Amino acid sequence: MSSLMQIGELARRAGVSHRTIHYYERLGLLQPAEREGAGYRYYDETALKRLQKIGNLKSLGLSLEEISGVLDLYFEDATGIKGKERVLAILKEQLARTDRQIAELGRFRADIEANIARMTRLIAEAKTT
Amino acid sequence: MSSLMQIGELARRAGVSHRTIHYYERLGLLQPAEREGAGYRYYDETALKRLQKIGNLKSLGLSLEEISGVLDLYFEDATGIKGKERVLAILKEQLARTDRQIAELGRFRADIEANIARMTRLIAEAKTT
DNA sequence: CACAAATCTCTAGTTTACGTAAGCTTACAG
DNA sequence: CTGTAAGCTTACGTAAACTAGAGATTTGTG
Structure with a gap:
């Protein structure tokens, strides 16, 4: 039951816009679990957790660049x-x-x-x- | 002994640049206690306190615009x-x-x-x- | 299969919070 | 009285983090 979700649902659940998710992806902060034929992005739960962690680190005052330097430590x-x-x-x-x-x-x-x-x-x- | 200071000293003591102080002034966050003939700004201690409070509120995640809406509450x-x-x-x-x-x-x-x-x-x- | 809703890529624009540079004035030290 | 360091104003520049728009594609629903 590894139910994947599309960008819209992820955005809604994380409380950010889908634009923001695209933006974070370009910065290398987040990758979709799967990229289906036509290019639609599909995400799993860890994507949501990553977005939440990004929020935490942001509220700590880290820039997105700094975040990209440490984010993986929580997952890898x-x-x-x-x-x-x-x-x-x-x-x-x-x-x-x-x-x-x-x-x-x-x-x-x-x-x-x-x-x-x-x-x-x-x-x-x-x-x- | 209401010793006033110039912008340079205020900036140093508050740990910001004088440009930041000019900028805050334009946003209405801070006014010099006195403006002498030639246009030099002279500040008193409350200016320093205001700058510190601004810093606090910024670290809370408030924008300068939001700050301008509440800052006076602490002094007025x-x-x-x-x-x-x-x-x-x-x-x-x-x-x-x-x-x-x-x-x-x-x-x-x-x-x-x-x-x-x-x-x-x-x-x-x-x-x- | 038609069609609205959701996504896609790509480019360009916006906002916030300052920083930089130019050209001029002022204040004090020697 | 002449540097020189500090200030002044005005205008333009910039980095970060998004945001918006255009135009094409895709996908679930009746």
């Missing part, structure tokens, strides 16, 4: 110890990067909360006068 | 209860947005950790054979 089983260790190193770097971003968002969040508290107080004061 | 004391309540509503929305982003990053982080664990295991296995 590197061969040989050397390869695996290289993958491991890059994953650890990604983890650190993610932690930094989470920390920064935490600070930003605290800041917003402080502002909310201030506004709430100001409103309460204004109402009790 | 809205007048009147109506104004304050509007500010409060937008701040709460920002908070929710930030929380969503943090949650997504958390999931992404867990994913990376799983991959790291897998790779570590694979490497260990390969070494003990």
Whole structure:
């Protein structure tokens, strides 16, 4: 039951346009599982996962070029110890990067909360006068 | 001692180029505290804070246009209860947005950790054979 | 088999967020 | 009072990430 889907369905499920998928394909980020006679692209579930991972990495602030450099690490089983260790190193770097971003968002969040508290107080004061 | 600074110092302290500051000014994100005779721009500390906030919001994924719509909320004391309540509503929305982003990053982080664990295991296995 | 909906390729245009270069003015150091 | 470093304005350039349009083909449905 390796049900394949066409570009339209993939686009809908991933929340991107089919243009974007074509674009990513040209950048080498994504390939259809199969290209049938007439040229229609057919994708499997991993294509969807790749698109989701691309979204994650984008929200981390990576450019598509940087993404193309690391995306396969999540899907390919590197061969040989050397390869695996290289993958491991890059994953650890990604983890650190993610932690930094989470920390920064935490600070930003605290800041917003402080502002909310201030506004709430100001409103309460204004109402009790 | 309201020591004002010129664009060069502001740019250095904020970690952006002076061209970026000019650009932000044209978008209405930032105004110099004073414009001296010949046209030199002079900035105070709040300009620096605004630039930092812009950076925060950018890393949240907001466009400069979106930023221009909310930036003042952090610096302006809205007048009147109506104004304050509007500010409060937008701040709460920002908070929710930030929380969503943090949650997504958390999931992404867990994913990376799983991959790291897998790779570590694979490497260990390969070494003990 | 007719036909609307979906895809295809290819080229060109758009938006965002700046960067570069030119030519002129201004401010301070020696 | 003369460099020279910093600023100013104006206009054009650019990289990234899409987006749109044209014109042909294909495919599922009645």
